[in-house]
Amino acid sequence: MARMGYGCESGVMDSSEQPGIDVPSVSRLPLVAMGALVVFAVLLAIALGLRGPKELPAGTPEAAAQDYLEAVLEGEDDALLDLLAANRVPACRNEFGRTGGYTMSGVGFELDNVEITGDTARVELTQRSSSSGDPFEGSRRSGEQFVELIRENGEWKVDGASWPWRLQNCLGTTS
Secondary structure, rough: OOOOOOOOOOOOOHHHHHOOOOOHHHHHHHHHHHHHHHHHHHHHHHHHHHHHOOOOOOOOOOHHHHHHHHHOOOOOHHHHHHEEOOOHHHHHHHHHHHHHHOOOOOOOEEEEEEEEOEEEEEEEEEEOOOOOOOOOOEEEEEEEEEEEEEEEEEEEEEEOOOOOOOHHHHHHOOO
């Protein structure tokens, strides 16, 4: 069977002989694929780096403990007072006036365990810290902590905590 060519000497035209069509050579395809992979990896790293704390179910002791820890780390004393049990607010308000609010960096927490007994709960945590200022980069374990909560008017409120030290005078610890 004879092959018909379209204006070429060999009778069969390859892509290099077609006028006006630029087909990348095979040697460039791995470079293009690698470039696309690098762009994807960079975008993924950015997305993972920008994500915030894990979203915990609202109305749970875990979420209340997370809100407490975030308020402490960000130095938001007014928000912190809203998270405390009613019996702790006056003493902590006085303590905040004495010590002043401040932010903390290089500190993070992992949720280890939650024990709920009726209207009380205890959230156990592992504290992590880093000299780099980023608790997720080169972080090291630095201690076991806890937050104790009570349910007031259907909401979990902080009644005691082992961290931070600046709140020990007003929150105290029971364990």
